[in-house]
Amino acid sequence: xxxxxxxxxxxxxxxxxxSVQGExxxxxxxxxxxxxxxxxxxxxxxxxxxxxTSSCLLEDPPGSNEMLRLExxxxxxxxxxxxxxxxxxxxxxxxxxxxxxxxPLLHVDLLCDWLPELRQxxxxxxxxxxxxxxxxxxxxxxxxxxxxxxxxxxxxGLLTDxxxxxxxxxxxxxxxxxxxxxxxxxxxxxxxxxxxxxxxSVSATIPLILQPxxxxxxxxxxTSRLLEMQRLISGTHSNVRIxxxxxxFLGVL
Numbered sequence: 001x002x003x004x005x006x007x008x009x010x011x012x013x014x015x016x017x018x019s020v021q022g023e024x025x026x027x028x029x030x031x032x033x034x035x036x037x038x039x040x041x042x043x044x045x046x047x048x049x050x051x052x053t054s055s056c057l058l059e060d061p062p063g064s065n066e067m068l069r070l071e072x073x074x075x076x077x078x079x080x081x082x083x084x085x086x087x088x089x090x091x092x093x094x095x096x097x098x099x100x101x102x103x104p105l106l107h108v109d110l111l112c113d114w115l116p117e118l119r120q121x122x123x124x125x126x127x128x129x130x131x132x133x134x135x136x137x138x139x140x141x142x143x144x145x146x147x148x149x150x151x152x153x154x155x156x157g158l159l160t161d162x163x164x165x166x167x168x169x170x171x172x173x174x175x176x177x178x179x180x181x182x183x184x185x186x187x188x189x190x191x192x193x194x195x196x197x198x199x200x201s202v203s204a205t206i207p208l209i210l211q212p213x214x215x216x217x218x219x220x221x222x223t224s225r226l227l228e229m230q231r232l233i234s235g236t237h238s239n240v241r242i243x244x245x246x247x248x249f250l251g252v253l
Contacts, residue, residue, distance in 0.1 A: 007113040010073040012037060012052055014102075018062030018086070021098060021125075022247025024147050025178045025207050029095035031125065032062070032083060033253070036110075039102040041129055043156040062086050062093075065253070076114055080121070087121060096144065100127040108135035115142035130179075131161065133168040146172040150181040150198070152191045155213060160191070162198060169202045178207040180243075185221050189232055196233035196240070208233075210242045219244050 014035040021029045037052040055069045060082065070078070086094070097118050104111065105128055115124055123144035128136070130148040148169060153160045169179065179199050183192070199208050210229055212221035226242050234240055247253070 008110045009077065009113070010075045011107070011110050011114070012072040013056040013074055014053055015057040015059075015067075016079065017057070017059035017067075017253050018094065019253040020247060020250060021095075022245050022250070022252070023211060024180050024209055024243065025241075026095065026125065026145065026147075027243055027246055030093060031096050031098040032086070032094050032122065033098045033100055034079075036099070036101045036104045036107050038106045039129070040106060040131065041103070041151065041156070041158060043151060043158065058082070059253070062090070076117060080117060083118075083121060094122055096123040096125045097121075098125045098127060103129050103132065105132040105135040105139075108132075108138055111139055111142075115139065119144075128168075130165050130168045130172075133164070133171055136168060136171050140171065140174055143175050146175045146177040148172050148177060148179050150179055150195050152181055152183065152187060152195070154187050154191055155182050155184055160194075162194060166198055166201065169199065169206070173202050173206065178209060180209040180211050182211050182213050183221060183226075183229060184213045185225055187229070192229055192233050193236065196236040200237045204237065205239060208237050208240045210240065212242070212244050214245050214248055217248055 014037050016034050018032055021027055021031050055071050056074050057067045058070050059066065060068050104126065118124060119142050124142055125145040126143050127147045129151060150165050151158060151160055181195055196208065199206050210226060212219045212226055214220060230240050230242060
């Protein structure tokens with residue numbers, strides 16, 4: 001008989017903190033963020049530190065911006081004890097857990113063990129670059145929301161794999177999902193149209209978010225250009241929204 005897999009009870013994390021979701025359809029909701037290391041892409045606009053570290057930064061108390069250091073790897077039991085205390089001290093304050101990175105789906109084995117435990121406290125929201133459909137499928141039973149990126153070549157400097165994104169979105173659509181794509185002044189109409197066609201081919205109701213690139217803490221795309229982008233693709237996909245990185249303006253994590 002095969003030997004049963006041993007659950008992963010500890011993991012190397014980058015940080016865990018309480019903050020306001022600044023992107024996508026849950027913007028404004030307060031979440032507990034768990035940031036995992038590593039990414040399978042190297043987007044040129046990325047401003048998120050995701051290299052593995054020897055210790056994990058833990059904000060405590062939540063919302064204080066006061067950080068403790070926990071040596072990696074961190075035990076799940078340690079984190080759940082802290083998060084349960086947060087819940088008891090402020091019931092209803094947090095909407096969900098945000099599992100983010102880097103690219104958290106690189107840690108699918110870990111998440112298969114951790115998410116059922118975390119989900120006993122709060123729903124699970126996954127932030128992902130939308131390029132790893134097989135790991136996503138394994139996690140679907142424990143996911144409530146999927147925030148999926150479409151990585152546009154004009155912004156990332158990497159070739160967009162449209163078919164891979166399509167496969168991913170077909171799976172993500174089994175949850176409450178939306179698609180986000182970072183756009184710049186130079187984003188061509190063809191990329192926008194391909195993205196709109198892709199999302200519509202899966203479901204006409206999936207929100208498609210145009211997220212203007214952030215440059216030096218400011219929106220890096222003019223309002224007129226953003227409205228023109230929305231106009232260009234609204235005939236193909238009517239559920240198009242323009243949402244910048246609002247947490248930048250709030251000055252929160």
